[in-house]
Amino acid sequence: MSSAPDTLDRPGEINARPVRHPGRWIAIAVLAVLAAMLISSFVTNAKWDWPFVWQVMKYKPVITGLLAGTILGTIGAMIIGVVLGVLLAIMRLTDNPVLKGASWLYIWFFRGIPRYVLLIVMSVGILYLYDTLTIGLPFLPVTFFTINVKTFSTGLFVGILALGLSEAAYMAEIARAGILSVDKGQDEAACALGMSKGLSMRRVILPQAMRVIVPPTGNETLSMVKDTSLLVAVPVTNEMFFQAQAVSQATYKVMPSLIAAVIWYLIVSTILGMGQSWLERHFGRGFGAQTSVQNDTRVKFLGLRGGGGN
Numbered sequence: 145m146s147s148a149p150d151t152l153d154r155p156g157e158i159n160a161r162p163v164r165h166p167g168r169w170i171a172i173a174v175l176a177v178l179a180a181m182l183i184s185s186f187v188t189n190a191k192w193d194w195p196f197v198w199q200v201m202k203y204k205p206v207i208t209g210l211l212a213g214t215i216l217g218t219i220g221a222m223i224i225g226v227v228l229g230v231l232l233a234i235m236r237l238t239d240n241p242v243l244k245g246a247s248w249l250y251i252w253f254f255r256g257i258p259r260y261v262l263l264i265v266m267s268v269g270i271l272y273l274y275d276t277l278t279i280g281l282p283f284l285p286v287t288f289f290t291i292n293v294k295t296f297s298t299g300l301f302v303g304i305l306a307l308g309l310s311e312a313a314y315m316a317e318i319a320r321a322g323i324l325s326v327d328k329g330q331d332e333a334a335c336a337l338g339m340s341k342g343l344s345m346r347r348v349i350l351p352q353a354m355r356v357i358v359p360p361t362g363n364e365t366l367s368m369v370k371d372t373s374l375l376v377a378v379p380v381t382n383e384m385f386f387q388a389q390a391v392s393q394a395t396y397k398v399m400p401s402l403i404a405a406v407i408w409y410l411i412v413s414t415i416l417g418m419g420q421s422w423l424e425r426h427f428g429r430g431f432g433a434q435t436s437v438q439n440d441t442r443v444k445f446l447g448l449r450g451g452g453g454n
Contacts, residue, residue, distance in 0.1 A: 229315025
């Protein structure tokens with residue numbers, strides 16, 4: 145005969161208490177005090193001159209500099225950087241030692257030069273070294289076409305070109321990491337279906353690599369928005385931060401003028417951050433998603449859901 149289960153040795157009800165974290169509350173209190181002090185300074189200190197800040201933000205030269213210098217410079221530099229960076233990444237991953245070496249040399253060179261220095265060198269060097277740029281076969285009297293350098297070497301053009309060439313070196317490594325994150329079997333399966341290497345890269349590899357490429361590319365875009373302030377080295381006067389500094393020098397209201405530029409930078413960065421979040425969700429579909437089995441009759445039949453076959 146089986147004896148009745150002994151319930152006397154079972155533990156009673158556990159009265160668990162949450163672990164106290166006094167350090168967290170102290171940190172919250174300190175942060176609250178600091179935030180209150182900062183807000184109080186913004187509100188009570190007349191030297192911030194918030195009405196003048198909003199006025200500077202609406203100045204036509206500042207708005208023009210935002211559109212024609214900051215935003216246009218960012219878009220142009222990132223287009224050059226992304227397109228050239230992907231090509232460099234593909235060259236770096238090929239078996240051809242010449243292409244691989246050329247890609248490595250480009251990345252080594254442009255990653256080693258500060259962008260401010262590169263802007264100065266290109267703005268001075270292009271005009272100093274070349275009046276016209278001849279495209280043809282070297283050491284042979286064969287010329288395809290000639291470019292008048294002074295016609296194209298405007299400050300903004302040279303600035304966008306320099307920033308784009310510098311950005312391509314960083315984007316090449318980002319794109320290379322994204323391509324390497326895709327399983328090699330994907331390329332082999334595409335080739336087995338009759339796709340060429342180029343078609344496989346465009347249709348199969350890059351769409352999957354975008355999940356890894358998009359987040360750091362978004363960070364690079366946000367950095368480029370701020371790096372457009374370096375265009376003053378070219379020089380480009382039609383740029384937002386330069387115009388904000390010009391207002392501060394003319395009115396002797398330094399901080400309100402600079403805060404106006406800071407607010408515009410934050411607005412542009414916020415909008416770009418929202419776009420980055422959307423792209424991450426778009427290219428991240430299907431990765432890490434929990435597949436619902438509620439309507440899977442086979443799983444129900446096999447009783448693999450919790451609770452057996454119920």
